[in-house]
Amino acid sequence: MSRTLAAIAGQTARxxxxxxxxxxxxxxxxxxxxxxFGVGPDLKxxxxxGPAMLWIGALLATLLGxxxxxxxxxxxxxxxxxxxxxxxxxLVVLAxxxxxxxxxxxxLVVGAPVLGLLLGVEPAGLAMVTLTLLVGTxxxxxxxxxxxxxxxxxxxxGPLVAVLVLPFxxxxxxxxxxxxxxxxxxxxxxxxxxxILVALTLxxxxxxxxxxxAGLRAAME
Amino acid sequence: xxxxxLANPTRFLAWSRPLLAVLWVVAVAGLAAGLYMSFxxxxxxxQQGEMIRIMFxxxxxxxxxxxxxxxxxxxxxxxxxxxxxxxxxxxxxATPIGAAFTFLALVTGSLWxxxxxxAYWVWDARLTSVLVLFIxxxxxxxxxxxxxxxxxxxxVAAILTLVGSVNVPIIKFSVDWWNxxxxxxxxxxxxxxxxxxxxxxxxxVMIAAMxxxxxxxxxxxxxxxxxxxxxRSLEMMAxxx
Numbered sequence: 001m002s003r004t005l006a007a008i009a010g011q012t013a014r015x016x017x018x019x020x021x022x023x024x025x026x027x028x029x030x031x032x033x034x035x036x037f038g039v040g041p042d043l044k045x046x047x048x049x050g051p052a053m054l055w056i057g058a059l060l061a062t063l064l065g066x067x068x069x070x071x072x073x074x075x076x077x078x079x080x081x082x083x084x085x086x087x088x089x090x091l092v093v094l095a096x097x098x099x100x101x102x103x104x105x106x107x108l109v110v111g112a113p114v115l116g117l118l119l120g121v122e123p124a125g126l127a128m129v130t131l132t133l134l135v136g137t138x139x140x141x142x143x144x145x146x147x148x149x150x151x152x153x154x155x156x157x158g159p160l161v162a163v164l165v166l167p168f169x170x171x172x173x174x175x176x177x178x179x180x181x182x183x184x185x186x187x188x189x190x191x192x193x194x195x196i197l198v199a200l201t202l203x204x205x206x207x208x209x210x211x212x213x214a215g216l217r218a219a220m221e
Numbered sequence: 222x223x224x225x226x227l228a229n230p231t232r233f234l235a236w237s238r239p240l241l242a243v244l245w246v247v248a249v250a251g252l253a254a255g256l257y258m259s260f261x262x263x264x265x266x267x268q269q270g271e272m273i274r275i276m277f278x279x280x281x282x283x284x285x286x287x288x289x290x291x292x293x294x295x296x297x298x299x300x301x302x303x304x305x306x307x308x309x310x311x312x313x314x315a316t317p318i319g320a321a322f323t324f325l326a327l328v329t330g331s332l333w334x335x336x337x338x339x340a341y342w343v344w345d346a347r348l349t350s351v352l353v354l355f356i357x358x359x360x361x362x363x364x365x366x367x368x369x370x371x372x373x374x375x376x377v378a379a380i381l382t383l384v385g386s387v388n389v390p391i392i393k394f395s396v397d398w399w400n401x402x403x404x405x406x407x408x409x410x411x412x413x414x415x416x417x418x419x420x421x422x423x424x425x426v427m428i429a430a431m432x433x434x435x436x437x438x439x440x441x442x443x444x445x446x447x448x449x450x451x452x453r454s455l456e457m458m459a460x461x462x
Contacts, residue, residue: 146384150377154368164360164381167353168388171395178398193398200391211384214301218376 004087005095012099015072016065021103024061025111031057032115043120050119051129051180055173057115058108058133062140063162065104069096069148074219079152083220093212094205097138097145105137125184132176132197139172139201142208149215172200230307230447237440244437251430258423266420275333277423281431282326286354289319289435294386297379307443309375310450312382313365314442318435320358326351346400350393357385371450 035053039045046053073079073096082092112133116126147165175197182190259277266273293312300308330348331341342348361378368374 146381150364150381153373153377154364160363160367163356163363167356167360167392168384170353171388171391174395174399196398203391207384207387211380214380215377218373218380221373221376 001087001091004085005091008082008092008095009099009102012069012096013102016068016100016103019065019068019072021065022107024064024104025107027064028057028061028108028111029115031060032118035119047120047122047125048184050116050121051125051184052177053119054112054116054121054129055133055136055176055180058112058137059140059169059173061108062105062137063144063165065100066141066144066148066165067151067161069100069145070152070216070219071148074152079216080220083216089213089216090209093145093149093216094209097142097205097208097212100145101138101141105141108137109133122184125180128180128183128190132179132194135194135201136172136176136197139197139204140169142201142204143168143172145208146211146215149212149219153215153219155219172197172204175200230310233307234444234447237444241437241440241444244433244440248430248434248437251426251433255423255427255430258426263420263423269337272333272336273420275329276420277427278431279326279329279333280424281428282322282329283351284428285431285435286319286323286326286351288432289315289322290354290358290382290386290389292439293319293382297382297386300375300379301383306375309371309379310443310446311439312379313375314446315439316358316361316365316378318438318442320355320362322435323351323355323358327355344400346397349400350389350396353392353396354389357389361385371453 032053035049036046039049070079073082083089085092109130112130113126116129121129144161144165146168147161150164151161175193178193179190179197182193255277259274263274263277265271293315296308296312296315299305300312327348330351334343335341361381364378364381365374368377
């Protein structure tokens with residue numbers, strides 16, 4: 001069973017890399033680039049809002065490629081095969097989330113330190129942004145997968161997934177930025193929000209497994 | 222006759238008609254009494270003056286914005302477990318009404334906030350979580366509108382509503398945390414003056430009356446939705462014939 005799941009995750013990662021998963025990374029770069037045009041090239045200000053901007057950029061970039069997560073599988077029939085296999089659909093959803101995160105989330109984590117340098121974020125803050133992105137972006141992908149599964153049931157994609165998913169990502173954003181704020185502006189402790197962020201990622205994975213599978217079952221009726 | 226028989230759509234249409242009349246009478250009488258008490262019986266606040274009277278409509282709206290989501294979550298769970306179409310009809314009918322009540326809670330709150338806090342909007346924890354709740358309502362409405370087939374829309378919306386009911390407390394908790402982080406910027410004080418009986422009674426009457434009004438609106442919406450689905454299936458049969 002674990003072999004099947006690894007195969008599903010690997011295939012999802014390969015297919016989304018081939019299907020333009022790196023667009024998300026380019027979007028992230030573009031998004032960070034336009035911020036100084038909006039708020040001015042003041043490095044002090046940029047360093048202060050930098051971690052938050054990196055997180056919002058990563059959040060929006062994660063939402064970009066989500067609508068295709070299950071749509072392609074439904075169109076070419078592999079969704080039916082996955083449902084017929086002996087592997088529970090809940091675990092299939094988690095494998096798809098893992099594969100999608102490897103292709104779209106991990107590049108954002110790797111790219112964030114470089115973009116953070118552009119915004120003049122302090123090294124300690126930068127390390128915390130990267131760490132929180134590493135822990136928090138899987139939660140974003142998992143929450144997004146719920147929206148993607150529901151939209152697959154509707155037979156359409158597009159911007160609706162972002163509207164549905166965004167409110168549910170607010171807790172992840174809050175605790176990630178709280179963790180980094182301890183290092184960048186010296187506000188509050190950093191360990192409690194970080195632990196809550198870890199908890200949110202784990203809860204999101206559980207909720208996404210069940211809600212995503214329920215959505216996919218509705219899609220196949 | 223088991224209680225579940227009452228949930229048959231045709232029976233529902235029959236017994237909800239007299240129920241609706243009763244609900245409207247109680248709602249109108251309750252609102253009349255509650256508004257009279259709020260405006261003429263209740264004294265002005267020693268700090269806020271006449272502004273306090275906004276509270277008598279604001280608190281019921283805020284209560285119903287959350288109660289409606291709870292109602293929708295129960296209806297969605299009922300639909301997913303028993304597949305009963307009436308549960309989905311109830312959830313669907315309640316969604317726009319809940320969104321409207323949430324919107325009115327936000328509007329009355331900001332009208333009260335302008336003279337009291339000096340701004341129409343502050344990023345206070347409670348306000349922000351109600352705003353997020355409003356966005357979730359709008360997402361649910363958008364989801365319902367995106368689909369033609371009611372059966373499919375029902376399952377998808379029910380799943381999202383249940384995900385929402387798990388997430389809304391988490392969002393509330395996170396926003397509370399976030400606001401304590403920014404405490405220096407907030408001008409909202411949680412510990413307001415304790416409420417006196419002369420204000421408590423009008424408020425309780427208003428909350429009860431507004432809840433009955435909500436129930437009446439939901440029952441009306443459910444009846445409309447049942448008729449709408451019948452018209453739809455008749456049209457499809459006519460098109461097929």
